[in-house]
Amino acid sequence: MHKKIIWVTSYPKSGNTWLRSILSSLFYSSDGKFDFELLQYIKHFDSPENYSFVKKINKNDYENLSKIKVISKYRIQAQEKLITKKNFIFFKTHSANVSLNSHQYTNEKNSFGLIYIVRDPRDIVISYSKYQNISIDRAIEKITNKAVIEYSGFKNNDEFPSLITNKLPYIMSSWDINFLSWKRLDTPQLFIKYEDLINDPLLIMKKITTFFQNKIKIEIENLDSKIENIVNTTNFQFLKKQEQKYGFSESTTYSDFFRKGTSNQWKEILTKKQAERIEMAFKPLMKRLGYIT
Numbered sequence: 001m002h003k004k005i006i007w008v009t010s011y012p013k014s015g016n017t018w019l020r021s022i023l024s025s026l027f028y029s030s031d032g033k034f035d036f037e038l039l040q041y042i043k044h045f046d047s048p049e050n051y052s053f054v055k056k057i058n059k060n061d062y063e064n065l066s067k068i069k070v071i072s073k074y075r076i077q078a079q080e081k082l083i084t085k086k087n088f089i090f091f092k093t094h095s096a097n098v099s100l101n102s103h104q105y106t107n108e109k110n111s112f113g114l115i116y117i118v119r120d121p122r123d124i125v126i127s128y129s130k131y132q133n134i135s136i137d138r139a140i141e142k143i144t145n146k147a148v149i150e151y152s153g154f155k156n157n158d159e160f161p162s163l164i165t166n167k168l169p170y171i172m173s174s175w176d177i178n179f180l181s182w183k184r185l186d187t188p189q190l191f192i193k194y195e196d197l198i199n200d201p202l203l204i205m206k207k208i209t210t211f212f213q214n215k216i217k218i219e220i221e222n223l224d225s226k227i228e229n230i231v232n233t234t235n236f237q238f239l240k241k242q243e244q245k246y247g248f249s250e251s252t253t254y255s256d257f258f259r260k261g262t263s264n265q266w267k268e269i270l271t272k273k274q275a276e277r278i279e280m281a282f283k284p285l286m287k288r289l290g291y292i293t
Contacts, residue, residue, distance in 0.1 A: 003083045004112030006216070008042055008092045011143070011178050012150065013127035014119035015194040016092055021234045022208065023090060023115075025226070032226030034233040045091035046071070046152040046168040050078045068149055068169040072103040079110040088112050088218070094150065095170035097181040105171075111187040113216045115208070119194035120291045121175045122266035122278050136274060143175045144281045176285045188215040193289070195263045201231050 008023065010016040017039070024038035048065075054074050055062040064070045082089060097105045125139040132139070142148050151167035172178065183189070190211040197204045205227060212218045220226075232238070266275060279292055286292045 003087055004089075005045075005079060005083060005106070005110055006088055006090050006112050007106070007114035007182075008090055009097075009114055009182050010094060010117045011119070011121075011124060011175050012094045012172065013124050013131060015117045015197060016094065018194075018197065018234070018236065018239065019115065019117045019192075020090075020092060021239060022205065022230060025230045025234060026209070026220060026223075027090075029226070030222065032222075032229035032233075034230065034239075042090040042092055044152050045079075045093045046095070046170050048168065050082060051168075053078070053081060065168060066151075068171065069101065071168060072100040072105075075103065075105055076107065076110065079106060083110060093170070094152075094172060094178075096173035096178040097185055098171055098173060098177070100171065106185070108186045111185060113188040113190075113211075114182060114185065115190045115192065115211070116179065116182050117192050117194055117197070118179055118289065120263065120266070121282055121286070122270060122275055122291075123194075123263060124175065125274075125278065126265050126269050136270065140274060140277055142172075144278070146174045146177050148172050148174070174281070176282050179285060190215070198236070198263055201235060202227075205231060 008016060008020055010019070020039055020042045021034050024041050025032050025034040028038050028041045029035075051062070051065055051071070051074060054065065061070050061073070065074075093105075095105050099105070121143055125136050125143060128134075128143070129136045129139040134142075148171075149169050150172040151169050173181070183191075188211070190207065192204055192207065209220060209223060209227075212220060270278075279286060283292065
């Protein structure tokens with residue numbers, strides 16, 4: 001088997017962590033029962049530890065990894081170092097798969113496959129505004145901005161004291177560019193909708209397992225005995241209760257990470273003008289995905 005990355009990709013607040021809970025239970029649990037500890041097997045690619053090698057190459061660059069033009073130079077090299085260690089490795093990202101100064105985010109050589117979970121952008125702005133403690137109008141500005149840069153935040157930076165910040169940047173881009181940028185990557189792909197995961201999790205589970213078995217050719221151990229446990233322990237309400245009981249490292253002081261887990265919130269919360277602004281910005285892709293007619 002080739003040593004490559006399987007990307008778990010999405011726009012922020014689109015169900016990426018929910019998807020990771022399913023994948024980690026599928027591949028890293030013997031019985032399919034989810035626990036937050038399993039998420040350590042599918043980490044954010046733009047984590048400080050993945051760039052520790054830069055310090056030996058260029059100390060000044062290492063201390064300036066919080067600058068997008070600096071970190072972009074080392075992403076492919078970071079991937080090449082990471083994929084020598086395992087047959088395949090999962091990584092989460094919210095970055096668009098775009099180039100900066102001819103430096104790619106990733107490429108076909110390093111990629112084994114990808115799963116992208118997409119969500120109605122009208123619902124994204126509600127969750128995103130709560131999570132970031134910004135207004136809905138500001139959230140709309142961000143998701144419609146093709147050049148917007150976001151940061152992967154890590155609460156504890158003690159392990160990497162030489163970094164100026166523990167927030168590493170990536171080009172999030174707009175909702176549509178993010179989606180389409182991953183579509184262009186020539187690697188086995190599975191695109192699923194957040195709304196389908198809510199409505200029929202068992203069907204999505206079957207799509208995921210079929211994708212790995214038929215498209216990527218990865219065998220999943222004890223699959224039949226895992227399915228029921230995965231569905232039961234990765235449903236949104238169960239995850240929300242687990243967060244409330246034990247806490248979750250990816251939550252913020254502004255909002256629980258697992259907040260609602262519903263679709264079509266925008267009908268009750270967005271103004272007509274806000275909804276129309278999003279629909280006008282993303283009309284072709286929203287129509288293609290069935291979010292508007």
